[in-house]
Amino acid sequence: SYELTQPPSVSVSPGQTARITCSGDALPKQYAYWYQQKPGQAPVLVIYKDSERPSGIPERFSGSSSGTTVTLTISGVQAEDEADYYCQSADSSGTYPQVVFGGGTKLTVL
Amino acid sequence: EVQLVESGGGLVQPGGSLRLSCAASGFTVSSNYMSWVRQAPGKGLEWVSVIYSGGSTYYADSVKGRFTISRDNSKNTLYLQMNSLRAEDTAVYYCARDVYSHGGDYYMDVWGKGTTVTVSS
Numbered sequence: 001s002y003e004l005t006q007p008p009s010v011s012v013s014p015g016q017t018a019r020i021t022c023s024g025d026a027l028p029k030q031y032a033y034w035y036q037q038k039p040g041q042a043p044v045l046v047i048y049k050d051s052e053r054p055s056g057i058p059e060r061f062s063g064s065s066s067g068t069t070v071t072l073t074i075s076g077v078q079a080e081d082e083a084d085y086y087c088q089s090a091d092s093s094g095t096y097p098q099v100v101f102g103g104g105t106k107l108t109v110l
Numbered sequence: 111e112v113q114l115v116e117s118g119g120g121l122v123q124p125g126g127s128l129r130l131s132c133a134a135s136g137f138t139v140s141s142n143y144m145s146w147v148r149q150a151p152g153k154g155l156e157w158v159s160v161i162y163s164g165g166s167t168y169y170a171d172s173v174k175g176r177f178t179i180s181r182d183n184s185k186n187t188l189y190l191q192m193n194s195l196r197a198e199d200t201a202v203y204y205c206a207r208d209v210y211s212h213g214g215d216y217y218m219d220v221w222g223k224g225t226t227v228t229v230s231s
Contacts, residue, residue, distance in 0.1 A: 001171075030213075030215060031211055031212070031215060031217075033217040033218075035155070035218075037155075041223075042204055042221040042222060042223050042224055043147075043155065043204070043218070043221055044221070045217065045218060045219050048209070048211075048217055048219075049211060054219065084154075086154060086155050088155075088217060088218075089215075090213075090214070090215040090216075092213060092214065092215070096168050096214065097213070097214040097215055097216075098157065098168070098170070099145065099147075099157035099160070099216070100157070101154060101155040101156065101157065102154070103154050104154040104155070
């Protein structure tokens with residue numbers, strides 16, 4: 001089955017730039033989406049279609065894509081950005097597209 | 111305000127059944143793709159099921175044949191009927207509104223707060 005691979009953890013100091021990667025063979029053909037999840041809360045969409053930002057999401061969140069890897073970049077990280085981040089894409093190899101999530105990356109703000 | 115509120119979770123014995131509900135407000139369930147996503151304790155997100163606006167339904171292999179997704183248009187509510195429950199179905203279950211992207215792809219732009227299902231004897 002199709003998999004999206006994320007690093008388990010990323011640590012940065014406040015004000016620095018955090019980059020969280022997500023790798024998958026189908027990413028050159030499929031969009032990626034990113035969700036932020038804080039402890040005890042539901043996920044929140046922070047990036048869609050690789051690099052689009054929903055309204056209400058701070059400009060410090062951005063996304064990019066290169067080949068089989070997509071990257072969520074958080075510029076000028078703030079303490080409130082500490083959370084788990086999940087990438088999502090689709091496995092279209094079967095009879096219908098199946099949503100696939102990466103394993104998640106825990107962002108720690110030092 | 112666009113909102114999703116799940117209910118129906120609880121403790122159930124292995125082999126038992128449970129029906130989850132997801133009441134929507136601020137938009138029409140039947141006009142959207144709608145999904146259920148779950149999260150086992152301390153684990154990541156796992157997609158469970160989707161119902162398309164046209165009524166087609168699809169499931170993750172882990173729940174196929176045991177879970178049924180449906181909706182009641184008059185109540186603007188999404189459901190997940192879960193039968194033959196197993197310990198590994200223990201999770202927080204979220205309903206989400208999906209946005210169609212391209213080629214059948216979609217993503218979740220609105221999430222409920224979730225309801226907890228515990229399968230244990």
